[in-house]
Amino acid sequence: MAAYRSYEDLTADIDDAGVLVATLDRPERLNAFNGPLRRSVRQVLDHAATDTDVRVLVLTGAGKGFCSGADLTAEDKSPVPAASHDPSFAWCVDLLEMPKPTIAAINGVAAGGGLGFALLCDIVLCSTEARLLPIWMQRAIHPDDLITWTLPRLVGMSRALRWLYLAEEIPLDEAVATGMVQSVVEPEQLLPDAMAFAAKLAALPPMHLALTKQAVLKNMTREPWDAAAIESWGQTKALSSNDFKEGIAAFRDRRPPRFTGQ
Secondary structure, three states: OEEEEEOOOEEEEEOOOOEEEEEEOOHHHOOOEOHHHHHHHHHHHHHHHHOOOOOEEEEEEOOOEEEOOEOOOOOOOOOOOOOOOOOOOHHHHHHHOOOOOEEEEEOOEEEOHHHHHHHOOOEEEEEOOOEEEOOHHHHOOOOOOOHHHHHHHHHOHHHHHHHHHHOOOEOHHHHHHOOOOOEEEOHHHHHHHHHHHHHHHHOOOHHHHHHHHHHHHHHOOOOHHHHHHHHHHHHHHHHOOHHHHHHHHHHHHOOOOOOOOO
């Protein structure tokens, strides 16, 4: 992989398939969010969303942690930069709605905002050393990073409230059983598995992935008739693309398709 951009407390590398791996890089603090790391996350999300070379975004952490939430000891605790009219966690919506597939590879502690951060991704993979800690209540902090939106949709309202109320570690087997996490693998297999899955996604038509993600998110809060309208709109755009023509041609020629995003 080649260097992508230079960020503070975060590294980013993109491979030839268009998979961008962004690694939170404050291992001495279990990659806890301070001001510089928050700003770097904001920057890499903006770049990934608009860079046509990026097909998939993978988020992970350096060292023994994924992200331990807010660094309450940091000198610079400034939040993610936002427009004056935006709520503090508006950036979370940008990650949730990023028009590209996103994968969280949780290699260690994911606590508080770190757990919320991971659940903003489309797919969540864990190593056997991952620890899922919804610790807000223990610190008398309100749950954030949109976890009050993502968690109940993943696991159901009652289970989400139980986990948020008690602030106890979520067992990995229960996280998998509820659909919150897709799989749990040995530590040395986590990133290879994430990259293999990302490579499959990167080979698919980018616009169609974005349309599918948009439709799923919008239809989570809409009536079936609205879903029919959104799917019809997306289908019209999909059928007008060059990638649709390529998909049909590849089927006819009995060969793998080569999608360009056009």
